[in-house]
Amino acid sequence: MLAPMSNQRFVVIMAGGKGERFWPQSRLARPKQLLPIVGDSPMITQTVERLPKLVPYENILVLTNREQRAAVVEACPMLPPENIVAEPIGRDTAAAVGLAALLVGRRDPNATLAMLPADHVIHNTEAFCEVLSAAFAAAEGAERLLTVGIHPTEPATGFGYIQKGDVATRAEGREVYAVKRFVEKPDLETAKSYLASGDYLWNAGMFVWSVPAIRHAIRKYVPELDAGLVAIENDLAAGGELDATLEKHFPGLKKISIDYAVMEKADNVFTMTATFDWDDVGAWPAIVKHMACDEAGNAIRGAGTVKDGKNNLIVSTDDHLVAVLGTEDLIVVHTPDATLVCPKSRAQQIKALVTDLGKDERWKKLL
Amino acid sequence: MLAPMSNQRFVVIMAGGKGERFWPQSRLARPKQLLPIVGDSPMITQTVERLPKLVPYENILVLTNREQRAAVVEACPMLPPENIVAEPIGRDTAAAVGLAALLVGRRDPNATLAMLPADHVIHNTEAFCEVLSAAFAAAEGAERLLTVGIHPTEPATGFGYIQKGDVATRAEGREVYAVKRFVEKPDLETAKSYLASGDYLWNAGMFVWSVPAIRHAIRKYVPELDAGLVAIENDLAAGGELDATLEKHFPGLKKISIDYAVMEKADNVFTMTATFDWDDVGAWPAIVKHMACDEAGNAIRGAGTVKDGKNNLIVSTDDHLVAVLGTEDLIVVHTPDATLVCPKSRAQQIKALVTDLGKDERWKKLL
Numbered sequence: 001m002l003a004p005m006s007n008q009r010f011v012v013i014m015a016g017g018k019g020e021r022f023w024p025q026s027r028l029a030r031p032k033q034l035l036p037i038v039g040d041s042p043m044i045t046q047t048v049e050r051l052p053k054l055v056p057y058e059n060i061l062v063l064t065n066r067e068q069r070a071a072v073v074e075a076c077p078m079l080p081p082e083n084i085v086a087e088p089i090g091r092d093t094a095a096a097v098g099l100a101a102l103l104v105g106r107r108d109p110n111a112t113l114a115m116l117p118a119d120h121v122i123h124n125t126e127a128f129c130e131v132l133s134a135a136f137a138a139a140e141g142a143e144r145l146l147t148v149g150i151h152p153t154e155p156a157t158g159f160g161y162i163q164k165g166d167v168a169t170r171a172e173g174r175e176v177y178a179v180k181r182f183v184e185k186p187d188l189e190t191a192k193s194y195l196a197s198g199d200y201l202w203n204a205g206m207f208v209w210s211v212p213a214i215r216h217a218i219r220k221y222v223p224e225l226d227a228g229l230v231a232i233e234n235d236l237a238a239g240g241e242l243d244a245t246l247e248k249h250f251p252g253l254k255k256i257s258i259d260y261a262v263m264e265k266a267d268n269v270f271t272m273t274a275t276f277d278w279d280d281v282g283a284w285p286a287i288v289k290h291m292a293c294d295e296a297g298n299a300i301r302g303a304g305t306v307k308d309g310k311n312n313l314i315v316s317t318d319d320h321l322v323a324v325l326g327t328e329d330l331i332v333v334h335t336p337d338a339t340l341v342c343p344k345s346r347a348q349q350i351k352a353l354v355t356d357l358g359k360d361e362r363w364k365k366l367l
Numbered sequence: 368m369l370a371p372m373s374n375q376r377f378v379v380i381m382a383g384g385k386g387e388r389f390w391p392q393s394r395l396a397r398p399k400q401l402l403p404i405v406g407d408s409p410m411i412t413q414t415v416e417r418l419p420k421l422v423p424y425e426n427i428l429v430l431t432n433r434e435q436r437a438a439v440v441e442a443c444p445m446l447p448p449e450n451i452v453a454e455p456i457g458r459d460t461a462a463a464v465g466l467a468a469l470l471v472g473r474r475d476p477n478a479t480l481a482m483l484p485a486d487h488v489i490h491n492t493e494a495f496c497e498v499l500s501a502a503f504a505a506a507e508g509a510e511r512l513l514t515v516g517i518h519p520t521e522p523a524t525g526f527g528y529i530q531k532g533d534v535a536t537r538a539e540g541r542e543v544y545a546v547k548r549f550v551e552k553p554d555l556e557t558a559k560s561y562l563a564s565g566d567y568l569w570n571a572g573m574f575v576w577s578v579p580a581i582r583h584a585i586r587k588y589v590p591e592l593d594a595g596l597v598a599i600e601n602d603l604a605a606g607g608e609l610d611a612t613l614e615k616h617f618p619g620l621k622k623i624s625i626d627y628a629v630m631e632k633a634d635n636v637f638t639m640t641a642t643f644d645w646d647d648v649g650a651w652p653a654i655v656k657h658m659a660c661d662e663a664g665n666a667i668r669g670a671g672t673v674k675d676g677k678n679n680l681i682v683s684t685d686d687h688l689v690a691v692l693g694t695e696d697l698i699v700v701h702t703p704d705a706t707l708v709c710p711k712s713r714a715q716q717i718k719a720l721v722t723d724l725g726k727d728e729r730w731k732k733l734l
Contacts, residue, residue: 321724323705326710
């Protein structure tokens with residue numbers, strides 16, 4: 001048997017989101033990452049198709065959940081099906097990061113891996129690959145925990161922020177900054193001060209690190225999670241089947257976010273800045289900037305028409321007309337079994353609406 | 368052959384409306400009168416079922432158009448199918464009134480007939496029948512053109528008005544007023560003055576007259592229409608088939624409303640006042656007062672839910688959820704192939720929206 005080639009690069013795509021904010025198009029079994037929210041193919045398909053210049057398909061893993069696994073396999077036919085791994089239950093991002101490092105480490109204990117969200121929009125694939133490549137280079141064989149931060153364009157309160165410090169080193173000609181601190185989602189005033197300072201980047205949930213570096217950090221800052229990971233590792237090494245092993249150990253893992261568990265505490269966190277376009281498309285109104293609008297600012301996908309209205313967003317199917325008359329800044333989303341109507345300003349509450357629907361026996365089936 | 372019994376009573380229901388204001392539920396072939404806009408059966412079915420105490424079913428005729436005939440026959444199974452007459456093309460109400468008088472006159476030349484719209488909501492059937500019965504009595508064997516007026520409850524600009532004068536006579540204990548004048552739809556200021564005066568009634572399009580009286584009035588005020596009616600009468604008397612005869616003569620009839628052609632001019636117009644509830648339910652917002660609302664004023668028919676919104680109207684099917692979040696005074700109507708969204712204040716423009724749709728090859732099929 002050949003020893004694995006050292007220093008392989010991997011990408012692990014995090015695809016566990018519930019996507020409630022895109023209801024009624026998104027459902028528990030078909031969240032945002034599995035829908036063509038922007039573009040013509042599911043977001044996760046676009047994410048995978050951004051990567052071949054960086055890593056071969058066999059080195060791309062997807063972490064999802066059981067409800068979505070079949071749909072992820074369908075959306076990613078280019079990936080070996082065994083690379084699509086389902087958590088039996090969500091245990092937040094620290095457990096997912098640990099599992100990713102464990103799985104990659106079984107293939108190459110000294111590998112470097114990038115962790116990427118499944119559902120972000122990035123059009124400039126070339127610049128994206130260049131930045132990731134540099135981040136891989138900076139992380140390889142080092143104890144660095146690398147993040148890729150996004151230059152903020154508005155005082156967003158929906159993201160965590162990264163305060164960058166001095167340039168610590170360079171990789172492939174790009175600056176690698178020390179990180180002064182990782183901060184959680186701020187209030188608006190704080191976000192404004194972050195934006196004004198110029199020192200803060202959005203934490204887009206993109207991380208690059210070596211297997212040893214992240215395993216070490218988890219061992220140091222979340223030892224109880226590390227213990228669970230070691231138990232999984234031992235079962236797998238003893239020939240345990242992956243799903244059964246995860247079923248046994250995963251639900252007991254500590255539930256905590258990687259930001260809170262590690263990134264806010266570790267002193268070996270570094271950041272590089274994105275030189276590519278980036279949009280997390282967090283809710284319905286965010287898709288408008290990726291669409292063609294009419295002269296009154298109405299954005300229409302599928303069969304739709306607006307009379308005497310402006311800045312409306314219509315999403316429908318091709319065979320069902322949504323006709324909007326005399327409204328402004330309204331979202332109307334039609335699907336075969338449910339329609340949503342709400343002002344753009346209320347889009348953040350769609351999640352709460354979906355929660356309410358889940359409490360009603362009549363509408364549960366629409367989740 | 369027996370001579371027809373003299374002085375029979377007939378009701379002719381006018382069912383030619385296009386119902387564009389109830390799009391997308393109403394369509395060219397299925398307008399308001401053929402839909403359960405209020406109540407559980409089509410409006411025309413409810414209209415027919417109000418009448419058996421007044422006249423037998425064989426004395427109830429419906430004037431409709433060819434697109435709607437099959438649906439009218441289906442909605443009125445209690446009527447002899449030959450009583451449902453289709454105009455080959457709409458020629459406004461004077462031609463319809465003339466045709467009605469002609470058809471009733473062929474059954475009984477001295478009959479009295481009431482003309483009623485097909486799509487109004489009247490809950491108090493007993494009072495309705497009492498008023499109609501008195502109007503029949505006042506019209507029988509007289510030269511009177513009777514109308515039934517509605518006491519206005521608001522300064523509506525969507526109806527014509529009837530200014531009543533002194534009591535001319537009584538019928539079955541009810542006042543029969545002389546009519547000072549018939550006026551067309553007023554502007555708001557004028558409507559307010561009408562409301563304040565107490566002399567004005569809404570013209571609800573309900574007329575009662577004898578065949579000789581209305582034929583005489585048409586002959587006097589619209590002789591060219593009378594000539595066309597006589598041509599139809601002669602063809603039918605010569606054994607002509609009704610549809611073929613109408614096809615030949617009806618399109619050439621003068622196109623004018625009965626109000627403008629006769630009622631505003633004749634000096635033998637009288638009115639009686641409705642002592643029953645009445646609602647013409649002219650557009651979507653009008654159905655709300657016939658529905659149960661939640662405590663926030665939301666009215667929902669079919670599968671619908673409102674979160675943080677008030678005074679919305681949702682009309683859907685039972686198997687498609689319309690979920691509305693954070694809106695006020697909005698109308699959302701879902702049908703299998705089209706959805707309408709518009710503020711209640713814009714409901715009068717739905718007709719214009721439908722006109723626009725008719726100009727677009729893609730949406731024509733939705734009319």
